[in-house]
Amino acid sequence: MNQNTTHYSCNQCHVGVMQARYVTYFTRLGSELITVQNFPAYICDMCGRREYDEQSIYWLDAMLDPNAGKPTSSTRRTTPLPSRQTGFSHPMQDS
Numbered sequence: 717m718n719q720n721t722t723h724y725s726c727n728q729c730h731v732g733v734m735q736a737r738y739v740t741y742f743t744r745l746g747s748e749l750i751t752v753q754n755f756p757a758y759i760c761d762m763c764g765r766r767e768y769d770e771q772s773i774y775w776l777d778a779m780l781d782p783n784a785g786k787p788t789s790s791t792r793r794t795t796p797l798p799s800r801q802t803g804f805s806h807p808m809q810d811s
């Protein structure tokens with residue numbers, strides 16, 4: 717029994733529980749479709765509502781910002797998240 721697991725009830729159906737999952741996140745940069753694999757999200761087990769980890773969204777926004785783009789950037793299509801992920805608790809870790 718891990719009391720520290722971050723799950724909370726769904727804002728939409730108020731019945732389901734938001735479960736931490738890794739999903740494939742789609743977003744658009746101009747006319748280009750960006751795919752981010754293993755994106756941390758919370759998904760309702762009842763209605764399927766998705767909420768994404770705020771810090772990861774922030775990180776993604778900052779990285780996709782064309783104003784911050786580096787000329788050597790070749791990470792436009794598929795972007796893995798860095799292994800250090802702050803603010804997102806891993807439900808598997810139970811040590």
Ligand SMILES: [Zn+2]
Pocket residue numbers: 726727728729730731732733760761762763764765
């Ligand atoms: Zn729900």
